Amino acid sequence: AEEAWKAKMVTRIVDLRSDTVTKPTETMRAAMANAEVDDDVLCSDPTALRLETEMARIMGKEGALFVPSGTMGNLISVLVHCEVRGSEVILGDNCHIHIYENGGISTLGGVHPRTVKNNEDGSMDVDLIEAAIRDPRLEICYPTTRLICLENSHANSGGRCLSVEYTDRVGELAKKHGLKLHIDGARIFNASVVSQKLSLVLGVPVHRLVQAADSVSVCLSKGLGAPVGTVIVGSRTFIARAKILRKTLGGGMRQVGILCAAGLVALQENVAKLEGDHKRAKLLAEGLNKIKGLKVDVASVETNIVYFDILEGSNITGPKLCKIVGEHGILLMPESLSSLINGQPYRD
Amino acid sequence: MVTRMVDLRSDTVTKPTETMRVAMANAEVDDDVLCSDPTALRLETEMARIMGKEAALFVPSGTMGNLISVLVHCEVRGSEVILGDNCHIHIYENGGISTLGGVHPRTVKNNEDGSMDVDLIEAAIRDPRFEICYPTTRLICLENSHANSGGRCLSVEYTDRVGELAKKHRLKLHIDGARIFNASVALGVPVHRLVQAADSVSVCLSKGLGAPVGTVIVGSRTFIARAKILRKTLGGGMRQVGILCAAGLVALQENVAKLEGDHKRAKLLAEGLNKIKGLKVDVASVETNIVYFDILEGSNITGPKLCKIVGEHGILLMPESLS
Numbered sequence: 001a002e003e004a005w006k007a008k009m010v011t012r013i014v015d016l017r018s019d020t021v022t023k024p025t026e027t028m029r030a031a032m033a034n035a036e037v038d039d040d041v042l043c044s045d046p047t048a049l050r051l052e053t054e055m056a057r058i059m060g061k062e063g064a065l066f067v068p069s070g071t072m073g074n075l076i077s078v079l080v081h082c083e084v085r086g087s088e089v090i091l092g093d094n095c096h097i098h099i100y101e102n103g104g105i106s107t108l109g110g111v112h113p114r115t116v117k118n119n120e121d122g123s124m125d126v127d128l129i130e131a132a133i134r135d136p137r138l139e140i141c142y143p144t145t146r147l148i149c150l151e152n153s154h155a156n157s158g159g160r161c162l163s164v165e166y167t168d169r170v171g172e173l174a175k176k177h178g179l180k181l182h183i184d185g186a187r188i189f190n191a192s193v194v195s196q197k198l199s200l201v202l203g204v205p206v207h208r209l210v211q212a213a214d215s216v217s218v219c220l221s222k223g224l225g226a227p228v229g230t231v232i233v234g235s236r237t238f239i240a241r242a243k244i245l246r247k248t249l250g251g252g253m254r255q256v257g258i259l260c261a262a263g264l265v266a267l268q269e270n271v272a273k274l275e276g277d278h279k280r281a282k283l284l285a286e287g288l289n290k291i292k293g294l295k296v297d298v299a300s301v302e303t304n305i306v307y308f309d310i311l312e313g314s315n316i317t318g319p320k321l322c323k324i325v326g327e328h329g330i331l332l333m334p335e336s337l338s339s340l341i342n343g344q345p346y347r348d
Numbered sequence: 349m350v351t352r353m354v355d356l357r358s359d360t361v362t363k364p365t366e367t368m369r370v371a372m373a374n375a376e377v378d379d380d381v382l383c384s385d386p387t388a389l390r391l392e393t394e395m396a397r398i399m400g401k402e403a404a405l406f407v408p409s410g411t412m413g414n415l416i417s418v419l420v421h422c423e424v425r426g427s428e429v430i431l432g433d434n435c436h437i438h439i440y441e442n443g444g445i446s447t448l449g450g451v452h453p454r455t456v457k458n459n460e461d462g463s464m465d466v467d468l469i470e471a472a473i474r475d476p477r478f479e480i481c482y483p484t485t486r487l488i489c490l491e492n493s494h495a496n497s498g499g500r501c502l503s504v505e506y507t508d509r510v511g512e513l514a515k516k517h518r519l520k521l522h523i524d525g526a527r528i529f530n531a532s533v534a535l536g537v538p539v540h541r542l543v544q545a546a547d548s549v550s551v552c553l554s555k556g557l558g559a560p561v562g563t564v565i566v567g568s569r570t571f572i573a574r575a576k577i578l579r580k581t582l583g584g585g586m587r588q589v590g591i592l593c594a595a596g597l598v599a600l601q602e603n604v605a606k607l608e609g610d611h612k613r614a615k616l617l618a619e620g621l622n623k624i625k626g627l628k629v630d631v632a633s634v635e636t637n638i639v640y641f642d643i644l645e646g647s648n649i650t651g652p653k654l655c656k657i658v659g660e661h662g663i664l665l666m667p668e669s670l671s
Contacts, residue, residue, distance in 0.1 A: 108449070254360055259591065
């Protein structure tokens with residue numbers, strides 16, 4: 001019977017490794033094939049300009065810039081806000097910029113990080129952030145704090161969302177000390193959808209969620225499903241500096257409208273699908289939690305990310321579990337055993 | 349009425365062909381950061397083979413291709429790179445190798461033909477006995493074809509000589525080969541032979557070869573492994589990038605053969621411009637697809653005015669350099 005079960009052919013792959021694996025839809029492929037293009041480095045690509053204008057409008061900021069990745073989006077943002085040598089940025093000890101971006105802000109940008117503990121919900125205590133701000137009177141031996149970074153939704157906490165109230169509080173703190181605020185909003189639309197649900201009466205659109213921020217990095221290639229890219233938004237001055245730094249980093253692409261066309265489709269068609277991803281993530285979390293030997297903090301599953309623990313005494317290890325479900329066509333990310341719901345297998 | 353635009357500003361403005369658009373629409377893709385994009389892997393394998401190197405890596409731009417190459421060869425803090433005083437890396441890449449990478453440049457005069465005198469390169473190599481106050485030379489960079497010299501080509505003999513010098517002093521050699529195919533076609537030398545002496549080459553797909561985006565860097569397996577990490581660090585790790593790589597494959601397969609025609613047309617243009625009273629072109633120096641012309645003193649026209657007038661006739665020129 002076991003052989004028969006194993007011999008049953010896998011007819012469908014369910015890829016839960018990450019929402020980065022999303023593939024372009026048919027609409028996107030058509031849009032890419034027909035995209036009107038020109039040289040974006042000469043500021044002539046009409047499709048790139050359309051995407052940037054639209055994203056700036058949606059986010060409530062003056063300008064926007066398409067970049068190849070979220071890593072570049074964050075790197076540019078930090079480096080532009082911290083243009084002066086000797087800068088320091090305050091960020092969570094478990095945030096993407098600090099853990100998964102090769103330390104580029106330091107190794108390439110010469111910016112010093114000052115971490116503050118990330119709480120389970122993705123936030124940092126506001127008084128701890130304030131305590132981390134350098135006293136200018138001791139500048140003889142201190143770097144100068146110029147920037148605070150938040151991450152919303154916060155990946156390593158399991159896709160937890162920062163509320164608009166919390167974001168505004170951190171924004172006020174930043175203003176009080178003459179600092180800038182950047183939001184790593186790779187999954188800001190996921191957070192916005194949740195916020196809208198929680199504040200149904202108020203209705204928190206995404207531009208309200210990021211109102212306090214000087215800049216936001218917004219990913220198109222994750223849950224929104226575009227093949228490539230992130231858009232950073234901010235003031236006109238910020239974007240002007242960002243454009244130069246993008247070129248310097250090597251992110252100045254030519255007929256990039258090809259990719260931007262898919263990005264526009266992602267914005268227009270796929271934000272509405274995120275709520276379904278969240279529902280399916282919750283379903284998965286509840287189901288996993290019922291399995292003997294596994295444990296999920298179901299209440300903490302707010303968006304499209306599900307972490308589960310294998311309890312001690314279970315007769316299985318992480319890598320083994322991944323291998324077994326892999327044989328059934330389900331792909332998990334073994335090292336962290338998190339499942340990111342990207343929705344596509346279910347939508348299609 | 350202008351019925352047709354002739355865009356001569358740069359070969360960066362080339363738009364994707366119909367074949368490319370179809371290829372992009374149908375490209376098989378996956379997450380390239382997880383090394384799963386089959387079309388990216390196909391392009392990289394093909395480019396490595398064509399260049400005669402072990403491995404390759406697709407990057408968003410020539411600037412990133414050069415930046416990665418310099419930074420990988422100069423991973424140790426306190427490094428210096430020798431390069432031409434009029435080369436693209438030094439003039440048009442925002443000084444990124446220094447501002448981002450902490451690498452110190454040491455320029456050597458570019459001759460009119462794009463080369464640097466080999467004895468001047470050797471003289472620029474730092475004496476290790478003075479390391480207490482000298483940076484450490486780790487790399488020499490050449491550019492072939494050399495844009496600011498007017499698209500001049502470095503011969504395989506010259507490239508080999510510089511390669512031998514590098515080996516003698518245990519330095520690496522990188523070639524900014526944005527237009528290496530133009531050089532190969534103009535010289536009649538297979539491209540892998542032309543770059544044989546180099547440890548790494550940066551090859552552009554988005555210029556004369558016409559792909560919408562991208563450059564491929566080639567080198568040893570070890571070099572490419574380090575390059576991949578640096579690409580991620582710089583923010584060049586794209587996901588379903590096979591879309592772009594599909595167009596790159598078409599560019600490689602279909603458009604190298606078209607470069608010779610570009611060179612013929614450039615020569616024609618140069619000869620014609622040179623006959624116009626008030627303009628001067630060094631026709632003999634036009635070797636590939638770039639034409640520079642001078643407006644002679646006493647002419648009754650200025651650069652910006654000339655650009656404006658021809659612009660009204662549908663011809664686009666790059667005003668600041670009048671190439």
